[in-house]
Amino acid sequence: MQEEPYFVLCILYLVYYIQYTKYRIQTMPHRFFNFFLNLLFPQECLYCHREIDRSYPLCQKCEESIPLFSSWKAPSSIKYLSALGAASSYQNPILQKTIHYFKYRGITSLQFPLSQLLIKFIEQNNYLSFFAKKDIYVIPIPLSKRKLRQRGFNQAELLAQSVALYFHWNYSPNLLQRIKNNPPQAQLKNKEERKNNVKGIFCFPSSTQTLKGKIIVLIDDVFTTGATMEEAARVLKKTRAKKIIGLVLAK
């Protein structure tokens, strides 16, 4: 019986040893690889090209110089949204370029500074703090299957995940589904054409939990005419949610 404490100590030491060596084995090749990669191709800021040492290609100065908007307002043409929050303006060249690298060049590490922008906007404009955390459901605008295959990720999903995680809100990417592959909105200049193009592209799976009386935060990267977000809100309104709120990086 006296050998029992030694036995426990041996087990603890073994667990510690496995954890320690596992950590070294996992990180050494990674650090080694990164060291040579940075030597050959120094990481630089995507906007000012200053050499940086960060986990994403945007320097602190550029990141901090993106100005934040200071209010939640839904344009009068948008019927189904109670409010629309846009963190900043799409006219800002740093933000525009960062979104472009994130979406079209697949630099998914930019999820971090971009979602920080949304988080800072929410914290500075405390409209959402009036609702109980358990009642807030964060839903990203879904991509069409074709676009998701081409891009490999949904940028709205990455942003929505980070925001929901930070504020401890419900993250519910499956409560809105895209059922049609419509032509890209960017190809259409006319507002009416854009509205018709998105008609019937979303559906709400009736088998999932009810959103009755809940607060829905719909997340997308950019708000242009708002046709896609308006169509998503129109569909989700059928769930008898209390409020549907749009949240985007830029408009």
Ligand SMILES: [Zn+2]
């Ligand atoms: Zn920079």
